[in-house]
Amino acid sequence: MNGSFRAFGGRRYRIRRVPRQGWPHATALIDIFFLGMLFLTISSKTTRLSGIRIDLPREKKATVTQIERYVISLAATPGEEKVRIYFQDHPVDSRKLAEALSQLKSLSRNATVIIRADRAIPYEKVLDVINLSQSAGVASFLAVDPREERSETRFDQ
Secondary structure, three states: OOOOEEEEOOEEEEOOOOOOOOOOOHHHHHHHHHHHHHHHHHHOOOOOOOOOOOOOOEEOOOOOOOOOEEEEEEEEOOOOOOEEEEEOOEEEOHHHHHHHHHHHHHHOOOOEEEEEEOOOOOHHHHHHHHHHHHHHOOEEEEOOEEOOOOOOOOOOO
8 A cells, every 4th residue: 555545444545735844934933933022012111211320219000102202311329429420321520511411402392201219319309400401391201110019919819
């Protein structure tokens, strides 16, 4: 009996399609890879605003909106009283920051400044930066980390 016939219950049937052997098509593997990458991209909840490491205070409800944003970071080194100011991850002093904010207002009508300040920074220093942005006519927001809410585990339901 040759390989193109199969016998079932005393009858011979001719096989029209032979199962394909070997590796699956590359298209299926690429589809699975891109679906996995899409899932990881959508499910990731971290968005980096800048490369400067800042320990932000916590807030109960915080939302992130899609805006034309520029980042001002205020960093403090433990044991030092001097505050380092960064505009778009570049170190600046308060005079250069005021110039950059005034240029920002002339370049864009709806530019928004996000202020990221370390917890150890005195509130007066943060207020100085907020006042600089307001005097330049640029809207500003203070960035905070959302509080991690713990859900209660109940086993009696």
